[in-house]
């Protein structure tokens with residue numbers, strides 16, 4: 001459920017009509033709903049009620065400071081994958097002991113930053129990383145709490161680019177080798193083993209892969225405890241999918257996901273962490289764009305928008321399907337038909353939708369892409385020298401620009417022409 005509904009024939013973000021934001025900020029723009037972010041965080045928190053748990057928002061989905069502040073104020077922990085994300089978490093007041101550090105390629109500088117600033121745990125993905133962390137931590141006279149990310153060799157049945165839990169993926173330590181690497185970790189200076197970490201992929205629409213992975217984690221917990229390790233924390237990753245198409249069958253709910261967690265690891269007496277990103281931010285955001293032209297081609301029409309693949313790369317990168325709706329609610333029985341929805345960038349990949357059945361729209365009309373709050377703005381670029389588009393946060397009848405569109409002057413000033421040219 002989200003808070004983007006038609007009211008009096010106009011699509012609103014909570015209580016704000018989208019044309020009002022378009023007039024103030026210009027198109028294209030991203031707009032996020034505080035109520036939807038809040039609701040989604042609470043669904044996860046409630047799904048784990050009664051268990052010792054921490055919901056660590058995977059901020060790579062949407063790391064705008066205002067979005068992070070909404071979640072931090074609700075008590076969220078944060079899952080970070082870079083020094084930059086660690087700094088963002090700290091900038092909104094998240095204490096180090098609520099931050100977990102994930103990622104396959106942490107640098108020594110990033111390890112130092114988190115060790116000195118405070119960290120709940122590093123999710124370590126390889127033996128070389130383990131050795132580096134031991135070296136950095138002991139050099140600082142500190143101890144790094146760690147979980148090893150195990151790769152359970154489970155097929156997440158999602159898009160290949162976001163599947164991470166198969167043995168051929170670059171992530172984690174093969175679960176068959178886990179006992180050996182845990183023994184190595186326990187013997188290293190500056191390292192304290194606190195738990196196990198697993199994350200099998202993103203946009204999972206079926207609970208079975210979670211169940212399979214978490215069952216393997218439960219078995220591993222017993223084996224590691226028998227080996228003498230104090231396994232007290234399980235980080236079960238993120239990955240629960242969202243409905244992108246409203247008419248498709250719905251992915252499982254956080255409550256059902258919580259039941260899988262209870263069933264598989266609930267008896268172990270461990271503190272449970274989860275790292276949802278997409279399900280918290282995805283349906284809390286829209287990308288709003290204006291139609292520049294309607295082009296009548298050979299046998300097909302094109303809606304050419306002022307948004308492009310540099311603003312929302314998911315269709316080009318993951319073949320993602322986003323629901324596209326007109327901001328002005330079409331009258332019942334209004335004319336509709338198939339149209340290709342494209343951006344202005346000089347690549348055929350700059351196509352948002354092919355032969356999409358949409359109400360008839362023309363130049364000047366506003367359109368909204370639903371489910372654009374996660375992996376949207378964070379993955380955007382200035383390709384084609386198109387400035388990054390603004391981000392807006394709505395709360396009830398208020399809205400604010402939470403990242404302004406840079407001016408062309410600011411963009412050009414970032415480059416330097418050497419004086420010897």
Ligand SMILES: *Cc1c(COP(=O)(O)O)cnc(C)c1O
Pocket residue numbers: 058060061079102103199201202203237238239240275276277278279
């Ligand atoms: C990407 C990622 C997440 C979040 O995945 P979602 O599908 O957005 O929930 C969580 N943990 C790790 C380690 C990740 O890489």
